[in-house]
Amino acid sequence: MISAYQAASQARVDAAMQSLFSAPSPELARLYEAMRYSVMNGGKRVRPLLAYAACEALGGQPEQANGAACAVELIHAYSLVHDDLPAMDDDDLRRGQPTTHKAFDEACAILAGDGLQSLAFSALLDPSLSDASAEIRLRMVTTLAQAAGPAGMVGGQAIDLGSVGLKLDQQALEYMHRHKTGALIEASVILGALASGLAEKDELKSLQTYARAIGLAFQVQDDILDVESDTATLGKRQGADIARDKPTYPALLGLEAAKDYALELRDQALHALRPFDAAAEPLRELARYIVERRS
Numbered sequence: 530m531i532s533a534y535q536a537a538s539q540a541r542v543d544a545a546m547q548s549l550f551s552a553p554s555p556e557l558a559r560l561y562e563a564m565r566y567s568v569m570n571g572g573k574r575v576r577p578l579l580a581y582a583a584c585e586a587l588g589g590q591p592e593q594a595n596g597a598a599c600a601v602e603l604i605h606a607y608s609l610v611h612d613d614l615p616a617m618d619d620d621d622l623r624r625g626q627p628t629t630h631k632a633f634d635e636a637c638a639i640l641a642g643d644g645l646q647s648l649a650f651s652a653l654l655d656p657s658l659s660d661a662s663a664e665i666r667l668r669m670v671t672t673l674a675q676a677a678g679p680a681g682m683v684g685g686q687a688i689d690l691g692s693v694g695l696k697l698d699q700q701a702l703e704y705m706h707r708h709k710t711g712a713l714i715e716a717s718v719i720l721g722a723l724a725s726g727l728a729e730k731d732e733l734k735s736l737q738t739y740a741r742a743i744g745l746a747f748q749v750q751d752d753i754l755d756v757e758s759d760t761a762t763l764g765k766r767q768g769a770d771i772a773r774d775k776p777t778y779p780a781l782l783g784l785e786a787a788k789d790y791a792l793e794l795r796d797q798a799l800h801a802l803r804p805f806d807a808a809a810e811p812l813r814e815l816a817r818y819i820v821e822r823r824s
Contacts (some may be wrong), residue, residue, distance in 0.1 A: 531814040534579060540590060542577040542598040543569065545658055549599070549648055563633045563641035564648070568606040568635065571624040573822075575747070576713060578602040578719030578815060583736060586802075587811035590724025596659035597669065597720035599652040603803040604677045606714060607645035608686070610638050616689065653720075661724055667722050676716035685709025689775070703745060705776075709753075711744025713736040718812075732804070739812065740802040747792035747819050753787055754823065792822040 546568060552561035577598035584594035613628040614635065620628055630638035652658055653669055661669065675681055685708030692705060711792040715787035724729040728736075756779050778787040797815040802809050 531818050533816065534582075534811050535574070535818075536580050538578045538591070538598075539574045541595070542574055542602060545595040545808070546599050546602065546652075549652060559633070559637065559738060560640055560644060563629055563637050564644050566627045566632060567610050567638075567645060568603065570626050572602075572614050573824075574605075575815070576603060576605055576717040579714065579717040579743075580724070582719045582809075582815060583721030584725040585730060586736075586805055586812055587722055588808065591729055593726070594721045594724040595662060596653050596655055596661070597717070597724045599658060599721065600649040600673055601713060601717040603645045603649035604673065604682070607642040608677075608682055608713075610642040612647070612686065616788070617686070621637050623723045633684030634792040635747040647676070659724055661726060665723050665726060672719055672723070681708055681716075682710075685712065692789075693775055693777060694774045695799060696744070697781070698746045699781060702776055702781060703779065706745060706748040707741070711741060714744035714747060715740040722765070735801050735804055736746035739798045741815070742794045742798035742801065743816050743819050746798065746816070748792050749778045749787055749791040749794065750820050750822065751774075752779055753784065753791065755779075756784060759764070771772055800802040815820075 547723075550561050550565040550569075552558045553574065561688050580594045580601055581591045584597075585591055593599060609623060609627045611625040612618050614630055615621055621626065621631055626632070628638075629641055633641070649672060653673060654666055659666070677683065679687075685705055688705040689709055697705070715737060717735050719733065722733055755777065778790065781787075795816050799813055802813055802816075805812075
């Protein structure tokens, strides 16, 4: 089921994003080309999937979450462009292709990331991508800004860069990853729910619990794959975290215990969805997929 849902959602968000990369003048063609390259070069689109699934879980139509889906994917893409830069992770490969600063140049990659970040908020407010009320749009912008900024993803990356070579305990490691990875995953779910126009307080609370669990599970599985997978499957350099002496769950807990923890987090996420009916089945399938994926 999840493969068909994933394919449909990927096609939907990719179609919605196509119009966002038209350069308004010839002078900006290379910048927009770099932005397009950074987003439209593949990817699992997990965050848009979560936005669509959350919207549908509350009885909304997936098209209502187009703005949210575009916004979270654009923020995710910008973060990858900047993370790959020589000043940060210095990676040459992303999704099986040269990273943006390798395909273009470092200055262009920085500007492309900057452009994608601001474009995300434009997409969230674009009336052609969402029919949400002004009040809901404001809540959505606030949610995304908090998740993407220094209190969320950016802060998590700062902690990550400052943790190289350190031996973090599990609490510190989870604090870092709830910001670096989890914040945007949580925002994806909440934005999709808000886009439906049908979200009640108790439902949002349950969805937040779900999202916090899968956000952490996603990172645990990433750490496991960095040990078990290979570069061709991952589409990025395998063993990169080990080579950089970054703290990871397998290093802290052991590989088997890390796998057990990922499954425990999956079960927490599924438990949080108990109040929801069959409309939330895509969310349940996504929780399973996150800990079973091989890339």
